[in-house]
Amino acid sequence: MICPKCQSSNVNTQIINEVTLKTAHHSIIWWLLIGWWWVPVKWIFFTVPALIFKLFGHKKQRAVNRQKTMCVCQQCGYSWRIR
Numbered sequence: 001m002i003c004p005k006c007q008s009s010n011v012n013t014q015i016i017n018e019v020t021l022k023t024a025h026h027s028i029i030w031w032l033l034i035g036w037w038w039v040p041v042k043w044i045f046f047t048v049p050a051l052i053f054k055l056f057g058h059k060k061q062r063a064v065n066r067q068k069t070m071c072v073c074q075q076c077g078y079s080w081r082i083r
């Protein structure tokens with residue numbers, strides 16, 4: 001591994017574990033195409049069933065584990081991400 005900033009090979013790699021909630025965020029495209037009509041429809045048709053589901057402990061959100069690899073240059077301190 002070579003630092004893209006100073007071309008040094010003195011680079012540390014580390015794996016970072018990132019936990020995100022899958023339903024926590026939607027993209028702007030999603031909101032433009034689906035969100036503006038889907039959310040009110042969902043509210044009308046699914047709020048009551050969802051409340052019943054909540055009573056039985058049904059969980060809508062799911063935790064997603066994502067691992068990303070970060071490189072840190074020991075020479076200049078520059079850090080970047082590899083996929």
Ligand SMILES: [Zn+2]
Nearest residue numbers: 003006073076
């Ligand atoms: Zn560097």
